[in-house]
Amino acid sequence: RAELWTALGMAYQVGRKYEAAEEAFQHAIGLAAEDLRPTLQLGGLFQRQGRFEEAENLLQRAFERTPDNPALLNGLGFLYADWGVHLEEAVNLLERALRQDPSNGAYLDSLGWAYFKLGRAEDALQLLEQAAARMPEQEIFEHLGQVYLKLGKEQEALSAWKRGLELKSKDPELTDRLDSHIRTLSGKQKEGR
Numbered sequence: 001r002a003e004l005w006t007a008l009g010m011a012y013q014v015g016r017k018y019e020a021a022e023e024a025f026q027h028a029i030g031l032a033a034e035d036l037r038p039t040l041q042l043g044g045l046f047q048r049q050g051r052f053e054e055a056e057n058l059l060q061r062a063f064e065r066t067p068d069n070p071a072l073l074n075g076l077g078f079l080y081a082d083w084g085v086h087l088e089e090a091v092n093l094l095e096r097a098l099r100q101d102p103s104n105g106a107y108l109d110s111l112g113w114a115y116f117k118l119g120r121a122e123d124a125l126q127l128l129e130q131a132a133a134r135m136p137e138q139e140i141f142e143h144l145g146q147v148y149l150k151l152g153k154e155q156e157a158l159s160a161w162k163r164g165l166e167l168k169s170k171d172p173e174l175t176d177r178l179d180s181h182i183r184t185l186s187g188k189q190k191e192g193r
Helices: 002-014 018-031 036-048 052-065 070-083 087-100 105-117 121-134 138-150 154-166 172-191
Strands: none
Touching: 002 018, 002 036, 018 036, 036 052, 036 070, 052 070, 070 087, 070 105, 087 105, 105 121, 105 138, 121 138, 138 154, 138 172, 154 172
16 A cells, blocks of 8 residues: 555656645555655655755665665765765765666766766766666756766757657656756857857
């Protein structure tokens, strides 16, 4: 039954019904605390809402029970990278996740994002290109575009974001961000002519 509540929470999230999504994930966690999926989904929801402390508290409690779970290592490491805090710890957590699953595109993306936040754009680029090749998803292309832009590669940034927009997403806010990146950069390029 916990998986049904998790699926319901994800459906609410797609429909931007965040309060209902949170309630569904909480219900799923109450039914099966050992199942990390609803915890990770709720942590991600908090993260997208900018509720970083709540996400950290939730993931830290799960981390105390299962400190070697690669999905949880990735979830906490990505939270720190996205939040821009504890970046060295984020890298450590994400490297631990990748040692367990070296070809996981999500883990490659997270570590690339952490490197980017640390100012290591070249290292980030290598990982994010691998991640996009293994797991073409909107968020990876958003990150890849940000790195290209930081490296002064505007056309590559636009291409990455456009590729991301071509993909179907369950996150309408991510689609909106990709569209905004494209419009902003395209507008700047037109002004510069």
